[in-house]
Amino acid sequence: MAPTACFNCKEARAVIIRPKNRHKLCRACFISIFETEVHETIIGTNLFFPGERVAIGASGGKDSTVLAAVLKTLNERYNYGLDLCLLSIDEGIRGYRDDSLETVKRNAVQYEMPLDILGYSELYGWTMDQVVEQVGKKGNCTYCGVFRRQALDRGAARLGIKHVVTGHNADDVAETVMMNLLRGDLPRLSRGTSIVTSSDASDIKRSKPLKYAYEKEIVLYAHHRQLDYFTTECIYSPEAFRGSARTLIKDLEKIRPSSILDIVKSGEDMAALVPVEVRGAGKSKQSAEEESAGGCGSQNGRTSGGEMAAMEEQLAQNDEAESLETEIKLPNGSRVKPNRGPTGKAVKAQTIKHCERCNYISSQRICKACTLLDGLNRNRPKTAIEVGVGMEDEESSSTLMRQMERAQLSAT
Amino acid sequence: MPAKEPKKSCMECNDAEFELTVRKRQLCSLCFRRFIAHKVQSRLSVYRAFGLDGPKHQLLLPVSLGVSSSVLMHILNSDRQNRLSNGRPLGYDFKILVIEPSTIAATGVPFDQNYEALQKNLPMHDITRIPFHSIFDYVPEVNDIMQEYAGSKFIDNSTQSNEERLAAFRASISTPTSRTDVDNILLTRLVVEFAKKSGCESVMWGDSDSRLAAKALAGVAKGRGASLTWQVSDGMSPWGVRFEYPLRDLFKAELLQYESVCAELSDIVIPDQPPSENVLTKNLSIDELMLRYVQNQGAKYPGVMANVARTANKLNPSTSDNAPTCSLCASLLGNVEGNSGVTVANQAEDNHSSQFCYGCMRSRPEKLC
Numbered sequence: 001m002a003p004t005a006c007f008n009c010k011e012a013r014a015v016i017i018r019p020k021n022r023h024k025l026c027r028a029c030f031i032s033i034f035e036t037e038v039h040e041t042i043i044g045t046n047l048f049f050p051g052e053r054v055a056i057g058a059s060g061g062k063d064s065t066v067l068a069a070v071l072k073t074l075n076e077r078y079n080y081g082l083d084l085c086l087l088s089i090d091e092g093i094r095g096y097r098d099d100s101l102e103t104v105k106r107n108a109v110q111y112e113m114p115l116d117i118l119g120y121s122e123l124y125g126w127t128m129d130q131v132v133e134q135v136g137k138k139g140n141c142t143y144c145g146v147f148r149r150q151a152l153d154r155g156a157a158r159l160g161i162k163h164v165v166t167g168h169n170a171d172d173v174a175e176t177v178m179m180n181l182l183r184g185d186l187p188r189l190s191r192g193t194s195i196v197t198s199s200d201a202s203d204i205k206r207s208k209p210l211k212y213a214y215e216k217e218i219v220l221y222a223h224h225r226q227l228d229y230f231t232t233e234c235i236y237s238p239e240a241f242r243g244s245a246r247t248l249i250k251d252l253e254k255i256r257p258s259s260i261l262d263i264v265k266s267g268e269d270m271a272a273l274v275p276v277e278v279r280g281a282g283k284s285k286q287s288a289e290e291e292s293a294g295g296c297g298s299q300n301g302r303t304s305g306g307e308m309a310a311m312e313e314q315l316a317q318n319d320e321a322e323s324l325e326t327e328i329k330l331p332n333g334s335r336v337k338p339n340r341g342p343t344g345k346a347v348k349a350q351t352i353k354h355c356e357r358c359n360y361i362s363s364q365r366i367c368k369a370c371t372l373l374d375g376l377n378r379n380r381p382k383t384a385i386e387v388g389v390g391m392e393d394e395e396s397s398s399t400l401m402r403q404m405e406r407a408q409l410s411a412t
Numbered sequence: 413m414p415a416k417e418p419k420k421s422c423m424e425c426n427d428a429e430f431e432l433t434v435r436k437r438q439l440c441s442l443c444f445r446r447f448i449a450h451k452v453q454s455r456l457s458v459y460r461a462f463g464l465d466g467p468k469h470q471l472l473l474p475v476s477l478g479v480s481s482s483v484l485m486h487i488l489n490s491d492r493q494n495r496l497s498n499g500r501p502l503g504y505d506f507k508i509l510v511i512e513p514s515t516i517a518a519t520g521v522p523f524d525q526n527y528e529a530l531q532k533n534l535p536m537h538d539i540t541r542i543p544f545h546s547i548f549d550y551v552p553e554v555n556d557i558m559q560e561y562a563g564s565k566f567i568d569n570s571t572q573s574n575e576e577r578l579a580a581f582r583a584s585i586s587t588p589t590s591r592t593d594v595d596n597i598l599l600t601r602l603v604v605e606f607a608k609k610s611g612c613e614s615v616m617w618g619d620s621d622s623r624l625a626a627k628a629l630a631g632v633a634k635g636r637g638a639s640l641t642w643q644v645s646d647g648m649s650p651w652g653v654r655f656e657y658p659l660r661d662l663f664k665a666e667l668l669q670y671e672s673v674c675a676e677l678s679d680i681v682i683p684d685q686p687p688s689e690n691v692l693t694k695n696l697s698i699d700e701l702m703l704r705y706v707q708n709q710g711a712k713y714p715g716v717m718a719n720v721a722r723t724a725n726k727l728n729p730s731t732s733d734n735a736p737t738c739s740l741c742a743s744l745l746g747n748v749e750g751n752s753g754v755t756v757a758n759q760a761e762d763n764h765s766s767q768f769c770y771g772c773m774r775s776r777p778e779k780l781c
Contacts, residue, residue: 044754181632182716184723193753212755244709251701252633254694256589258774259633265755265770266637272750273641273727308713315715319435 008033016224019216019257027224034213034221038070039078041212045195048163050081055161057152058086058107058115060100063167065107065229066218067210071165072111086111087164089151090119091144092127100230110228118155120147124373134376141239143372150360150369153204161204168208171215171249174260177267178245183311190274193267214260240307432669441673448662448670452487455646455658459614460503469504471656472612474603477513477526477682481618483667484659486677488616489534506616508539509606511599513682515544515575529679542606545574547598550605554598557739561768565777588697590775593634596699597741597772604651614654622664622706624657624721630702636771639743641729644721648729650742660721663714664707738769745769 003013004024012026018033025033042048056071058064068086075082088104090097101117108115121127124147131143156164173193180189191197196207210218222229252259354360355367362368422430424447428440439447459469473488475481488506495502510530513523531539547554558581559568566584568577585591607615619627628644631637642649649655659667671677687704696704710717736745745766747753755770768776 041754045752177632178629181629181720181723184719186723186726189723195753248629248705251693252698255696255698255701256587256634256774258635259698261755262635262770262774263633265635265753266632268751268753268755269638269748270632270640270727272748273638273730275726275728278726308716311719312713312715315719316436319715 016220019214019220020261022257031221031224034217035070035073035077038209038213039074041195042074042080042209047195047207047209048080048082051083052081052163053083053085053159053161054163054165055085055087055116055152055156055159056113057164057166058088058104059167060088060103060107060230061167062218062222062227062229062231063169063210063215065103065167065227066213066222067165067167068107068111068113069225069227070221071209072113084111084113085159085161086113086115087152087155087159087161088115088117089148089155090117090121091148092120092129094129103228103230106228116155116159118151118158120151123147123151123154124369126373126376131376134379141242143376146368146372150367152206154360156204163205163207165207165209167210169210169213169215169218170260170264173208173211173267174249174263175242175245177263177270178248179241182245183241186274186278189267190271190279193264193271212261212264240309244308432673434666434669445670445673448483448666449487449491451661452484452658453491455656455660456504460501468502469614470610470612471504471506471614471616472509472603472607472610473506473616474509474511474618475530476618477510477523477530477680478618478684479671479681480620480623480659480664480667482677482681483670483674484616484618485530485534486670486674489537507610507612508534508537509603510539510541511602512541512543516595516599523682526680526682533676533680540606540610542602543575544599544602545578547602547605548574548577550609551601554601561740561772562777584777585775586777588695589634589699590777592697592699593771593775594740600741601651604649604653607653608651612653614656615649616656616658618659619657620659620662620664620667621718621721622710623703624660624724625710625717626699626702626706628720628724629705630699631771633698633702634771635774636743638730638748639741639771640724641727644724645727645729646725650737660725663710663718665714738772739767740772741769743769743771 006012006014006026006029007023008025008029012028014024015027016025016030017023018025018030048054054071056064056068058068068084071082071084074080075084086104086108088101090101104115104117107113119127128140128144128147132140135143152164152166156162176192177189180186180192193211195209195211196205221227249260249263252263256262353362353365355362355370356365357370358367360367360369364371366374420429422428422440422443423437424439424443428442430438431441432439432444434444434447459471473481473485475485485508492502492505494500508530510527527541542550555568555577558566562581562584566581569580570577572580582591582595585594603615607613624644628640631640631643636643641647642655644657646656646660647654671681687700687707693701706717706720730744730748735749737743738745745768
């Protein structure tokens with residue numbers, strides 16, 4: 001069979017079938033198209049300003065390595081004028097982090113970028129391995145996600161940097177959209193797709209320049225540029241809703257390769273349609289997992305289904321309670337359903353406070369990481385307590401403790 | 413030994429023997445029907461008139477002769493009969509439209525007997541039967557739109573019959589996902605035009621909760637997230653006809669239960685084809701994949717699946733009234749106001765994007781990606 005010519009330059013031999021649209025491309029065209037698309041995303045969303053100091057959240061995995069490589073290339077090619085550096089978090093997962101951190105260290109040399117590594121043990125007094133020992137293998141992604149989110153912000157603050165970029169790709173964003181839809185989580189649906197997130201709760205801007213890049217293309221890019229990255233998956237399993245969404249998206253991609261991007265587009269549109277009054281609202285305590293947790297790199301939909309079952313039970317109870325309610329009708333004027341147009345309600349602004357424990361910026365009295373830590377520390381033998389815990393937040397911590405006891409029981 | 417007396421009476425009326433279990437409650441068939449009917453009627457309270465001289469709303473009920481729409485029709489009809497015999501005001505009246513199933517599905521299911529049974533059952537009703545290809549008569553501009561949409565893959569031959577022309581257009585679309593997608597758009601447009609021509613202000617769609625969940629998920633997966641506000645939510649459609657989904661609180665399984673206790677429905681309903689076991693995932697349409705997903709997951713987590721449609725129903729309709737819309741499906745071109753994403757810019761690979769929306773571009777026969 002004669003070699004196929006590249007769809008783009010029509011000259012070189014095509015060696016890649018582009019996962020996004022099945023175009024056959026040569027190596028040079030693929031790399032150039034991939035970079036140009038990231039550039040267009042950056043320009044189209046006014047992501048950076050000249051002279052901005054930007055920390056790249058680097059895990060040593062494919063996404064963040066490609067992000068670092070592409071940003072370095074684009075920064076030089078288009079004169080963004082960015083001051084780039086690498087910021088790594090050591091979650092303390094033996095066999096997963098040790099090697100990948102070595103990769104990050106090599107990347108720092110390869111890309112001539114300064115590197116800063118922050119450990120969970122240093123920040124929270126707990127490594128992820130210790131957390132898992134405590135809470136079991138279920139639901140630990142919640143801890144990892146919340147801790148990591150803060151860790152990156154804290155690391156950036158320490159470096160005096162206001163902008164952190166992460167390697168979230170289109171697959172991660174699509175997964176988050178589907179997951180939030182399955183979970184009925186409108187507030188997160190309204191913010192999960194945005195390229196820049198979390199300006200409310202923190203003064204550090206976060207963005208995902210690879211938001212429109214397919215995971216498979218990131219792998220191809222890394223391969224064809226022979227980037228040095230560490231291939232591994234997080235050894236702990238994802239939360240049930242994310243697992244279900246992930247499986248679904250893999251199936252969709254088989255049917256129509258563009259569907260990942262299509263979900264991102266739908267997610268962006270729906271985010272703009274979420275009623276203003278629910279956008280800022282928080283969610284129940286079970287869904288402490290933030291969108292960033294998708295970036296942990298785990299690929300399989302291995303799941304226990306515990307979270308879905310819990311929500312199912314909750315919904316069934318709501319339904320039952322609803323059937324016991326008595327509907328009281330207003331005598332007049334209530335027959336016409338109000339037009340569900342934009343309501344004139346004032347937006348309830350989130351007040352930014354500082355966590356009473358750690359002084360980290362939080363919309364709550366106690367930040368999420370401290371709440372989680374509270375629960376963890378309660379179950380740790382007294383002599384081993386490393387982070388001081390006050391006794392005032394009795395209620396939330398005991399709830400958390402019960403939840404974890406349940407998790408432990410069901411894990412055994 | 414005292415005889416063990418199992419509690420068998422209906423939990424609602426405490427009188428009749430229970431026959432069905434619905435949402436953990438054991439009910440007799442009468443109370444069950446009342447329960448289901450109540451769920452539907454509470455959705456239609458907008459159309460209830462409070463006095464005898466109140467305005468009478470004209471609704472259109474498209475019936476596919478499947479379980480869900482037939483049950484909806486039965487409930488509305490029973491309600492109508494009750495009210496008429498009690499001399500109570502109805503508030504609304506409805507017309508029935510049957511788009512001949514044999515002109516939609518390739519596997520032409522004979523439906524004449526079912527249609528006759530329907531007519532016999534509702535003798536007082538305004539029932540119309542039209543073929544799918546009558547879209548050329550109802551939506552005259554569809555011809556040009558099809559030509560523009562399909563590009564060189566479809567050459568319209570005006571000497572052919574409408575049936576052949578529609579078949580040629582449908583054949584130009586290559587993947588099952590795109591074909592189902594475009595079919596649904598055309599069917600919706602046909603129903604809407606019929607509703608307008610017959611003076612109906614609203615269309616009552618017979619989608620069950622499970623189906624709405626699948627529709628929501630499929631819509632999102634096809635880049636049609638912005639249209640969920642009328643494809644899944646109750647609300648105004650872009651064509652100025654309201655869309656209502658009165659079965660949104662009922663699961664498919666419950667509608668099947670209803671059918672089983674209504675003898676008169678058995679002659680009307682064309683049973684669903686069981687999903688084929690040996691189809692590769694990649695050969696399914698996205699709509700089919702989502703239906704299966706909702707069915708499988710719904711067996712274990714019915715509430716979670718039901719919640720998907722409820723979540724979609726909470727979205728606000730887009731406010732940009734004067735924004736340009738897609739000439740095929742009437743969805744917004746470009747982004748919803750407030751969405752600053754650049755998915756559309758990334759995809760603008762040809763000049764057709766000016767006329768068709770993102771979702772329709774994806775289903776085009778000559779799509780470039």
